[in-house]
Amino acid sequence: MGYYIDLEKITIDDYRIRLETAYLPPSRMVLKDRLKERFGYFESIGIKNVKELIQILKKKEKFSELQKAECLSGDYLILLLRELNSTLPKPVKIKDFSGISSETISKLENAGIKNTVKLFDRVINSESRRKLAAETGISEKEVFELTKLTDLSRIRWVGATFAKMLSDLEVDTVDKVTKADPIDLHTRVNQLNKEKRIYKGQIGLNDMKIVVNIAKDVPLDIKY
Incomplete structure (x- = not known):
């Protein structure tokens, strides 16, 4: 029970499929590139769901390790984290x-x-x-x-x-x-x-x- 979506219930593969069909502004369309390869890599290193992916991307050491992967880059990961963070709406005053x-x-x-x-x-x-x-x-x-x-x-x-x-x-x-x-x-x-x-x-x-x-x-x- 909670205000926000349970990000643990959204698997990496589920999110890949959502991103594939999602409406994105032009500045984030690059997130659709090489989706199977990139999200397959996340799964291969043991990342199971969206919550875990956000946690890893927020850790400098883990972020640095990820951007060394051939299919990833720092710019891509920064955009991905921004998109993931926007999954949870800001509270309204x-x-x-x-x-x-x-x-x-x-x-x-x-x-x-x-x-x-x-x-x-x-x-x-x-x-x-x-x-x-x-x-x-x-x-x-x-x-x-x-x-x-x-x-x-x-x-x-x-x-x-x-x-x-x-x-x-x-x-x-x-x-x-x-x-x-x-x-x-x-x-x-x-x-x-x-x-x-x-x-x-x-x-x-x-x-x-x-x-x-x-x-x-x-x-x-x-x-x-």
Whole structure:
């Protein structure tokens, strides 16, 4: 149980397959080169999953050893580590969510809760949500709204603004995102964006497909 994806459950081969089909910005497209050879090498030296790969790449001594391999280079490994690190979304500050009153933000901060990671453990189930409401004086309804925003924020690339958009469209949990039709959701999100002028441009269909797909990696730990 936890806020983030369990990286131990993503094997090296699983990640290779994901990287093969992933949307990457031009600066990171080199990560798709020689995938079988490079990830086969990681497996050959005993790296079993993404968590282990990140740990090794963060150790200077291990990093130096890896870049000596014929199929690898320092530049490639640096890019790979950046991509791996982005698998885990940064926590969202509670104050960045629109529609949350300053009074509620202040009450949460007084309870030591400033972001979604801190809030996660306090809203994991109905009992913990009731306790938080009683402790802070925030209504159970608002705690429940914050719970859903926290849940959505666990999806990679879903920040405060987009989480609020999904919530407004009643696609307000990770589970609902995984079950959404990306084409329908793309239409609805852009219609909402047109009405409220939240973003300057449109959200692309490919981006929506990516969000729906990666949501499937997020553990459904929050109980509703």
